[in-house]
Amino acid sequence: xxxxxxxxxxxxxxxxxxxxxxxxxxxxxxxxxxxxxxxxxxxxxxxxxxxxxxxxxxxxxxxxxxxxxxxxxxxxxxxxxxxxxxxxxxxxxxxxxxxxxxxxxxxxxxxxxxxxxxxxxxxxxxxxxxxxxxxxxxxxxxxxxxxxxxxxxxxxxxxxxxxxxxxxxxxxxxxxxxxxxxxxxxxxxxxxxxxxxxxxxxxxxxxxxxxxxxxxxxxxxxxxxxxxxxxxxxxxxxxxxxxxxxxxxxxxxxxxxxxxxxxxxx
Numbered sequence: 001x002x003x004x005x006x007x008x009x010x011x012x013x014x015x016x017x018x019x020x021x022x023x024x025x026x027x028x029x030x031x032x033x034x035x036x037x038x039x040x041x042x043x044x045x046x047x048x049x050x051x052x053x054x055x056x057x058x059x060x061x062x063x064x065x066x067x068x069x070x071x072x073x074x075x076x077x078x079x080x081x082x083x084x085x086x087x088x089x090x091x092x093x094x095x096x097x098x099x100x101x102x103x104x105x106x107x108x109x110x111x112x113x114x115x116x117x118x119x120x121x122x123x124x125x126x127x128x129x130x131x132x133x134x135x136x137x138x139x140x141x142x143x144x145x146x147x148x149x150x151x152x153x154x155x156x157x158x159x160x161x162x163x164x165x166x167x168x169x170x171x172x173x174x175x176x177x178x179x180x181x182x183x184x185x186x187x188x189x190x191x192x193x194x195x196x197x198x199x200x201x202x203x204x205x206x207x208x209x210x211x212x213x214x215x216x217x218x219x220x221x222x223x224x225x226x227x228x229x230x231x232x233x234x235x236x237x238x239x240x241x242x243x244x245x246x247x248x249x250x251x252x253x254x255x256x257x258x259x260x261x262x263x264x265x266x
Contacts, residue, residue: 042242046085048105049075053090054182057207057263058111061090070263071109074128077255081246093158093182097121100232106239108232111201113160123235125243127228128256133161134218136190136205137197145197145220150174154186154195160227161199183208190216201227203264 051059051071059069079086114124137143155162157179170177180186189195233240250256
């Protein structure tokens with residue numbers, strides 16, 4: 001049976017873990033000294049932040065071209081806490097880290113998981129969300145997540161579920177892996193019958209099911225693969241410390257949990 005408490009408590013879980021890892025007197029003194037103060041290095045400046053704009057409910061593009069979603073709300077909350085101007089831009093997923101490295105923007109807030117491969121290229125802040133993965137499929141099919149053979153499995157490339165599919169199913173038991181530029185296209189192929197199931201982050205799957213409630217559903221247990229989502233900045237950039245200070249404050253004052261509830265609704 002699928003757990004429904006993971007999303008409700010993800011912010012609290014992260015908070016508890018960080019409290020344990022940051023209990024030295026120096027860390028506590030630094031947090032106390034900076035809790036209500038803007039980041040000294042960036043206050044009054046403009047921070048340019050990239051998001052994908054195609055990964056609801058984390059980030060998406062409205063009909064009028066404006067960006068919205070949990071990542072956008074978190075970015076705005078952090079900028080307000082740091083007392084800086086926040087300029088949020090859309091960037092295709094495959095180019096989002098290259099764009100950061102070429103200084104098109106200062107940070108990436110785009111539902112990005114911390115992975116060893118990414119850590120070789122960028123620095124990450126503390127996590128601001130904990131994710132899990134689920135199988136999304138036609139409820140009239142006989143798809144069994146415990147017996148996956150000879151199937152076409154969809155996902156988004158360069159994501160944690162995409163890597164999981166490649167590592168565990170590609171070239172095995174007659175399965176075919178189809179990775180897409182974004183989840184919208186993966187879901188379209190599922191809906192049209194060109195794939196048997198999609199492996200996606202739970203919140204993404206739930207968001208899609210709200211608009212497609214008939215004939216599709218989550219099958220099996222969610223997969224907890226220790227997937228923590230954080231903000232990426234360039235290597236050695238002091239902005240990471242400023243963001244961590246602000247992130248700690250919006251976590252402690254309940255704003256992060258409020259944004260999570262508002263965007264994920266569970």
